[in-house]
Each structure stands twice: as structure tokens, then as C-alpha cells.
Amino acid sequence: MNREPARTGGVVDGAKVSLHDVAARAGVSPSTVSNVLNGRLGRMRPSTRDRVRQAVRDLGYVPNQLARQFRTGQVRTIGLIVPSVANPFWGLVARRVEQAASERGYQVLLCNSERDPGREARYAETLLDSGVRGLIFGSSPLSFDHLATFRSRGLQIVAFDRSLAGAGAPVVGSVEIDNVLAARLAISHLTGLGHRRIGFLSGPIRTVSRRARLAGYQEALAAAGIEHDPALVWEGTSVATFGDADGAELGRTGAHHLLSMPDRPSALFTINDMYALGAYAGAGDLGLRVPDDVSVLGFDDLPVLAEVAMPPLTTVRQPVPSMMRFATSQLIGRLEGEMTGEPRHLTATPELVVRQSTAPPSPAGRTENRREPSRGERQNRADRTGRDDTTRAPSIPRVVRGRRPGRGV
Amino acid sequence: MNREPARTGGVVDGAKVSLHDVAARAGVSPSTVSNVLNGRLGRMRPSTRDRVRQAVRDLGYVPNQLARQFRTGQVRTIGLIVPSVANPFWGLVARRVEQAASERGYQVLLCNSERDPGREARYAETLLDSGVRGLIFGSSPLSFDHLATFRSRGLQIVAFDRSLAGAGAPVVGSVEIDNVLAARLAISHLTGLGHRRIGFLSGPIRTVSRRARLAGYQEALAAAGIEHDPALVWEGTSVATFGDADGAELGRTGAHHLLSMPDRPSALFTINDMYALGAYAGAGDLGLRVPDDVSVLGFDDLPVLAEVAMPPLTTVRQPVPSMMRFATSQLIGRLEGEMTGEPRHLTATPELVVRQSTAPPSPAGRTENRREPSRGERQNRADRTGRDDTTRAPSIPRVVRGRRPGRGV
């Protein structure tokens, strides 16, 4: 006997109305109501269908999702695991995933991993427990071994980089920009300006994408005939316990290190824009100006922030809207059983957005041209136009001048 | 007959094990297993309890949350509605809520409202449908009327400002800083520096907190004997369809407007740090330097970003960790039936963090001292210490010099 029954369905003035009530009122059976509700109208008499719909309206019936979920074992929810919600880039990603998911009637559970495999596994566990079967990984660890056991429990993962490897991994799809190419694009721009000593500034290189960017950096240097100096690669160790000291802090610290070298780099390529902004500050701490004394090149093109930075940041843009639309539809397609077979992958095209944080290296001596910093000054800039990158990316990387895409919806 | 049964419970090699299996193995009834699992060990023989626990282990049993949720109508999930996930501040808030919730075994569903009541209502609807009964509102609209009908369906809301009003509103608790005081703190700092014309730069003033900040601004001006000039209040209209043009963009536009006035303000108080960063750019566009030509004072103290900005941003800090801990425990307390009665409210204490974006107004003429902008320059700063604001806030507002709290966990 139930004194405290589940009551999640439609409620009118406190009285719960179930599918049975609708059936009774429409003079049909529960299964018929169920069929109407789920669009199984194959050989149903239109009059029956209409009677049911009328009854639903009359009673203000709302299906009990919990019952449905329980019965079908299906939850219309996917998880999105991001490495750091302190970086607005992941907010952007989350919005796009949420948008694509909601078009399919799905919800998104946002999970902040802080790049911690333990947290990732715990999230997977919890989500699995509550019926979630699909996960998007915003930034994938080098291995999915810690998630392999979840495969047998039906977990499916779409990754935001080329994480197809790993035999046991439940990865069913992926989307990325060509990170190697992106880094080469960035470095070529710098070498094109005449830079020979270019620092690589990153946090822990424990993700597929970071590793690829480092590879691209090395390749581009080699292509330009510049010998690789390992001392110019700074890989910060994250000490943040809860993410407050994300990229920007590390970027600053890293800039301190690299720019204090006897033969300091004339340009810094940072793993993302937050690091770049931190590098601005780090350079400033040492009395160095951007881009006069040191060029800084970021990654992500954080909406508005990169434009608004001082000086406006040269950076690599990823077409987030289309990428996340692909990722989400892949995942939901799998969950709905529309897609099977081999994992599918999309490689999108990065763009270099040239603004004012990069310039030719200063002709003056390296270490000598420091000066006492003074009050901040600014760049005049009016380089904004509307453009929409939500459509398909072109097949070759583009280099654009400081524009920003329109707001696709 | 079920060919495709729900299978969410514990799975060992593909075989689902239910509570009945555990009961069978332990030689007890399902209800006994249920009692063990739910800690109802009142008058249970320890040996029975242990046998059940052993059976659980042996079989690798994991309770089917979906079944439990369905049966009880209770979901261990709360929703968090934030106005803009493009603003890292809300990322910070989300992390803290998630942290506090997970300590209680709750999950957080992050919802991005873009300040759209329609989206808010739709989220409430969806969440309610899927069994969620608790919601935290990151930024509350002036009225909760559009949510009043959800009250009868059991929805409970904790708001991030003093939204107790509204008879029908399902608000059961709230937490805020004293926004009036915070704004007065900010404005007093500016008037103390000698500013008389101070702009107020905001997006749509349709939230409780923004309205309060405007009130504080006006009060502080009055207290300083400065007559209020409505032309100095700029209330931007958001045109962003999907948030990309959040604060920073509006801040820039607003700065253009205010700083192009014939008798332009010598200082700008912005509704949040993103606006402040945008205002930096807007000032720069006009060839004005911060703080030499115009002071800028923000709100939120975005971790790292505010410090790293150029010049480092003077801003008002809210003690997010303690605030969100209160909000979350209030909400979960209600959901668990531990708390009843009147809504409870916490008012936390804001702090003014003085950095380098504010300075006395320039003695030179107002509109005349523009100049052509040049390459960015920087501030030297090393004003960082560790401090923990996760403990109780003091009862009087503090003014600190550019420090940043330690990372509470």
C-alpha cells in the first residue's frame, strides 16, 4: 500500500492524473494512449487519436518522465565533461551542446572534471547510475582506460579530439580541429614575422589536443629550419585544488619563467587564451610590453575577451558551434540507435585570427630593453564585422584579420 | 512480457542483478535488503545486516536509481539557473554549488537562461518533469510570477539575491551580498578619489541585484552631495541571441556612449567585471587611458582575470564559496524535509578590492585630453598573498588591496 506515491506526472490542483485516467476519459485502453503519446499512429483511427488528445488536454495530463525512464531504462540526458568551467571557452562549448541537445529533447548535465581522472570516473559512475548513457568529453585524457569498464554498462562517449585509440574505450565518435595544423599555423605566423625563439606555454600536457599542439609547434619550427630548444617548452604543473588558478595564473607564471631566461623568447605561443592573458600580465611584471618586447599568440579566440584584451589578442579560433553540433548529434544518434558501426570523426578547420598581440621581434637587444612599466595604454581598434561560422568550415585553414563570427543560434 | 527491460542496476558481465537477487543470496526478503540499503537498521539483527552486505558485495549489486527515483518520486538532483555561462563568474558559482551538492549526494543540472524568462520557465517545466524539485537561481528576475504556478507542483527555489517578495513565488531561501552597500562602497571609493561625474554602466536592469546596485550608486552620490545625472546611467539593451555578446561587448558600447558625452564622466562603475573589461576597450577606442583619463570599477572580482587585466581591475568581491554553500544547503535541507517554515536569508559582506584601474581624476580638461592610442603598456604588480575567504565573512565590509583569496576547497 502506498501512502506516499510517486507524483511526478501532471498535477491539477494537487490531483495527479495518470495515463490510466486519460484512457478512461477517452474510452480507450492505456496502450492506445501510450501509442498516441509516442507517435505510434501507424494504423490508428484518427478519431481515436483525437479523442485521446482531447482527454489529455482536458485533464491537463503530463507524462511522468520518471516512470517512463524507469520503464524504458532510457534517460533523455547526456553528460558533458569539461576540464574547467573557469575558462569561458567551456561555457561556450556547454551552450552549444545544450542547444543542440535540447533540439532533440535532451538535457545536459555539466560536469567539471578539473582534469582529474578520478573525478571523471566518478562522474561516469554517477551518471550511469542515474541512467545516462551518453557522455561528451570536452577535453580527453591521453587514455580512456579508467573508463573502459563502463563500456559494458552501455556508456558511449564522444570526444572533443581524436580519441579513437584505446581498444576498450567506449568512444563512438569524435570531433576536433586539426590541432597540429592549428599550431603550425600559429607558429608560421610568428616565424613569418621574423621570430626565431618562440616559447610554448602550457599546463600539463596530458590531453590529446595539447600533445597535438606541441607536435605542431615542433613541426613548424623544424619546417622553418629552427632548431628546437626544449627549454622553451614550459609545461606548468597545476596546483589548483579547485580551479581558481586555472590558465591565467599558470600563464603568468610560465611567462615569468620563459621571459627570465638569459636568451629569452621573442614570442610566446600559449595553449589557450586564458594562458595568453596570464602571459600578458607575466610580461608586464617583468616590464616587457606586448607586442613590442614579446609577441603573444593564444588559442580559442574567447568571445569578446580576446578582442577586448589589451592589446587585442592574436589567436587560433575553433568553430565551436558546428563542432559541438556534430558531437551532440553523433552522440544522440547513437543513443537513439540511429547510428551504429565504426566511430565517426569530424575534423574542423582552425583559423588564425590576427590582431595586435603579435609583431616582428624588436631589433634591440634581447634582455636589455626592459623598462619600468607605466600606466596601461590602449590600442585603437574597430575591426569588427559580422560573420557566421556556424555554417560548414572551409576545407583550408583561413587566416582572418581580427574579425569575430556572428552569433549563430 | 518484457523483451527490453530496464537495466540500470548493477551489471556484472552484462547480467543485471536486482535487489531480489541480493535477497535470495542472503536468504532474506527484499524488504530487508531495502532496509539495509537505506540505513533502517533500527531493530535489525547485525548478522542479518552483515549477510545482506556480503551478498551485495558478492553480486556487485548497484541499486537502480531510476527505479528508486520512480518509486519515491525523489530525484537527487537540483537545478542551477545562471544568466550567462559566458561570464566566468557563473562558472565559479556553478563549481561551488556543485561541490556543496555533491557532498550531500546531489547532482547539479546547469541551465543557462540568458536572462530570458521564457527559458527560465521552460527549464523549470523540464526539470519538474524529470523529478527535480529544487532550483537555485543565480540571478533572479524582478518577479517570479512566471514561476508561481510551479509552486503547487512542489518546486522550491533559493535565490542569489533578496527575492523573498512575491506572494506566489516558490522562494524558500536566499543569499546575497548587500548590493546597495557594495555599490556605495564602490562609489565612495571613487568620490574619495575626487570623482564627481561617475557613470553607471549596466545591461538591462531587470534583476533584483542590478536594481539594488543602482540604488546604492544613487544613494552614495547623494551622500557625497553630488547631484544625480540620469544621463550618466547607461542601461544597455542586450541584442545577443545566444550570449556571445555578453557583458564585455555591452561594456564597450556603453563606454563609447558615456565617454563621448560633452561632459563625460571621469569614472565608470560597471555592473560586473566583464563590462569593466569591455569598458577598458571602449575607452581605448576613444583614445582614453585607464585610469589616467577614466577610472573603471568593476564587480565580482573574476578570479585571475581581474588581477591580470591591464591595468589590474579595482572591483567589488562577493564571497562566492560561502554564499553558494549556504544556498545549496538551504535548498537541500528543504528538499530533505529538514527545514520548514519561513524562508531563510543570508546577507554576506562585499569587499572592495582596490587595484590600479581607479585613480584621481585627471586635472586636465575633460574632453580635450585625448591622444592617439599607442601600443599597450603594463602595470607592475606583485600584490598577491594567500587568504581564505571560505570562512565566515566579517560583519563589516572590508577594503583590501588587490589580494586574492586562497583557493578554498
Next chain:
DNA sequence: TTGAAAGCGCTAACAC
């Protein structure tokens, strides 16, 4: 101190 039994609201196989 434990067990039996009923049923939450829905779906789907199968009968008619």
C-alpha cells in the same frame, strides 16, 4: 526482527 504483498506509471508483446 523479518516477510508478504501491493503497486508507483508506464510500455510493449501479443491477442483479438
Next chain:
DNA sequence: GTGTTAGCGCTTTCAA
């Protein structure tokens, strides 16, 4: 075309 029926896995009375 539509109805009958048998549960999904769990919780909770109430009886023993």
C-alpha cells in the same frame, strides 16, 4: 485498430 496483460525494481505498509 485496439485492448489485455505482465511486469520494470524498488519501497512501504502491515502482519506475523
